Amino acid sequence: MAKEIERKFLVTDRSYRDKARTHIEIAQGYLSTDPDATVRVRLSGDHAWLTVKSRNHGATRGEWEYQIPVSDAREMLTNCCGAHTIEKTRYIVDNPDGLCWEVDEFHGRHDGLIVAEIELPAEDTPFSRPGFVGEEVTGNPAYYNSVLSGV
Numbered sequence: 001m002a003k004e005i006e007r008k009f010l011v012t013d014r015s016y017r018d019k020a021r022t023h024i025e026i027a028q029g030y031l032s033t034d035p036d037a038t039v040r041v042r043l044s045g046d047h048a049w050l051t052v053k054s055r056n057h058g059a060t061r062g063e064w065e066y067q068i069p070v071s072d073a074r075e076m077l078t079n080c081c082g083a084h085t086i087e088k089t090r091y092i093v094d095n096p097d098g099l100c101w102e103v104d105e106f107h108g109r110h111d112g113l114i115v116a117e118i119e120l121p122a123e124d125t126p127f128s129r130p131g132f133v134g135e136e137v138t139g140n141p142a143y144y145n146s147v148l149s150g151v
Contacts, residue, residue: 004053004063005123008143011114012134016103019130020091026104028088029081033146040146041068041076048073059123059138084149086110099127110148 024044032039038053048070054062077085087108093101099118106113116133137143 002063002065003060005060005120005125006117007059007120007136007138008140009116009118009129009136009138010134010143011103011116011132013132014114016091016093016101016116016130016132019093020103021094023089023091026088026090027077027085028145028149029077029085030146030149031076031080033150035141035146038146041073041081043070043073043077046070056139059120081149086145086149093130095128095130097126097128099125101130101133103132106148113148115143 026042026044028040028042030038030040035055040049040051040053042049042051048068049065050068050073051063051065053064086106088104088106091103091105093103095101095118099120101116101118103114103116106115115137118127120127141147
């Protein structure tokens, strides 16, 4: 089973924009928001994925991701997710310790929410926190994208 080990933080300022090596636009929706089997469809540019995630255990959960045709993703977002689609801009910021931050600026009904995530090889992996990283919200369901999609 594939594992995702991720910690999530609120962002205190927009200094990450100057540090980002790139940014991408993302639209995503959920076919299932059941915490035991979350199913997400994501569209970004000319690429699309279907992702299944298991329940979180701390910062770790199972994750299976499959590339799908862009046309299928567009249809799923329109026909299955509709108004519950999340739109965000993701900034990729390299960390000095070799890890990478993904900083998501949410748009639409969540405009103003900015969350930074870092994927780790193990839950206890040490990492440095840049100045834009604030309060940790790992494990707080209010900041799960699957929850935000229904709010």
